[in-house]
Amino acid sequence: xxxxxxxxxxxxxxxxxxxxxxxxxxxxxxxxxxxxxxxxxxxxxxxxxxxxxxxxxxxxxxxxxxxxxxxxxxxxxxxxxxxxxxxxxxxxxxxxxxxxxxxxxxxxxxxxxxxxxxxxxxxxxxxxxxxxxxxxxxxxxxxxxxxxxxxxxxxxxxxxxxxxxxxxxxxxxxxxxxxxxxxxxxxxxxxxxxxxxxxxxxxxxxxxxxxxxxxxxxxxxxxxxxxxxxxxxxxxxxxxxxxxxxxxxxxxxxxxxxxxxxxxxxxxxxxxxxxxxxxxxxxxxxxxxxxxxxxxxxxxxxxxxxxxxxxxxxxxxxxxxxxxxxxxxxx
Numbered sequence: 001x002x003x004x005x006x007x008x009x010x011x012x013x014x015x016x017x018x019x020x021x022x023x024x025x026x027x028x029x030x031x032x033x034x035x036x037x038x039x040x041x042x043x044x045x046x047x048x049x050x051x052x053x054x055x056x057x058x059x060x061x062x063x064x065x066x067x068x069x070x071x072x073x074x075x076x077x078x079x080x081x082x083x084x085x086x087x088x089x090x091x092x093x094x095x096x097x098x099x100x101x102x103x104x105x106x107x108x109x110x111x112x113x114x115x116x117x118x119x120x121x122x123x124x125x126x127x128x129x130x131x132x133x134x135x136x137x138x139x140x141x142x143x144x145x146x147x148x149x150x151x152x153x154x155x156x157x158x159x160x161x162x163x164x165x166x167x168x169x170x171x172x173x174x175x176x177x178x179x180x181x182x183x184x185x186x187x188x189x190x191x192x193x194x195x196x197x198x199x200x201x202x203x204x205x206x207x208x209x210x211x212x213x214x215x216x217x218x219x220x221x222x223x224x225x226x227x228x229x230x231x232x233x234x235x236x237x238x239x240x241x242x243x244x245x246x247x248x249x250x251x252x253x254x255x256x257x258x259x260x261x262x263x264x265x266x267x268x269x270x271x272x273x274x275x276x277x278x279x280x281x282x283x284x285x286x287x288x289x290x291x292x293x294x295x296x297x298x299x300x301x302x303x304x305x306x307x308x309x310x311x312x313x314x315x316x317x318x319x320x321x322x323x324x325x326x327x328x329x330x331x
Contacts, residue, residue, distance in 0.1 A: 038106035
């Protein structure tokens with residue numbers, strides 16, 4: 001299906017959609033799909049050629065919700081699950097077997113879904129920490145940002161922060177196509193024992209020179225110095241990251257959560273959330289997310305999964321040709 005601005009959700013990042021346009025739809029398990037909001041997200045992503053939906057949950061609830069939104073479910077595969085926990089386990093099993101290449105949160109608590117994904121027997125663990133990233137776009141601006149981690153890791157250790165950075169850098173290279181500039185946020189650009197996050201940022205800056213080759217990682221930086229060239233000029237800070245960061249690494253989940261929500265609610269930013277570090281990308285959406293954010297997150301998952309399907313030895317195998325059902329499943 002040819003994509004134009006008319007076929008995308010209103011406000012969805014056109015550049016992001018353009019990057020995914022050449023890729024095949026990804027067989028995607030929609031976990032606990034029996035609600036109108038979950039099904040509407042799946043329907044839009046299907047219409048845009050982002051996913052091939054595998055709807056996991058109560059078949060009766062799925063059918064009722066589909067009627068409410070006017071979706072015939074033509075071409076969709078429904079996999080029964082008796083409750084949310086079972087739906088999460090079934091979806092994870094489908095990913096483990098290669099029947100789906102991505103997971104999408106439906107009407108289910110994030111903790112329930114992530115508990116199943118993080119189970120040592122899930123087959124989704126890769127040896128790298130699961131982390132979350134928001135791909136952010138602002139209306140009327142060509143600038144894109146990644147904010148991480150605002151949803152999973154509460155007070156990350158240095159080792160966890162290294163994985164947060166690695167995962168975000170890989171994401172940026174996929175969606176941005178270049179080596180990113182990574183700002184390690186604190187409340188100051190000074191390294192001081194009075195501000196623990198500044199000490200961590202300083203250590204990470206040195207560690208990343210060896211651990212994250214190609215990326216330019218620098219901190220501590222206050223937010224203004226990370227995103228405003230004018231602020232960096234006034235404060236006489238000269239560094240490639242100063243005023244030009246592509247990735248904002250926050251010191252804790254509270255900072256990340258407040259930052260992304262401020263951008264969304266005050267500046268109408270589109271925040272597309274995805275879990276990284278698993279064998280397949282996991283789309284995490286909220287009931288309050290607008291359609292544009294849901295579609296953008298599905299597009300990012302398609303890009304990530306498409307990279308894996310094309311990379312020898314990557315965790316996610318190519319599972320379906322365009323227009324077909326996932327192997328082992330029947331529409």
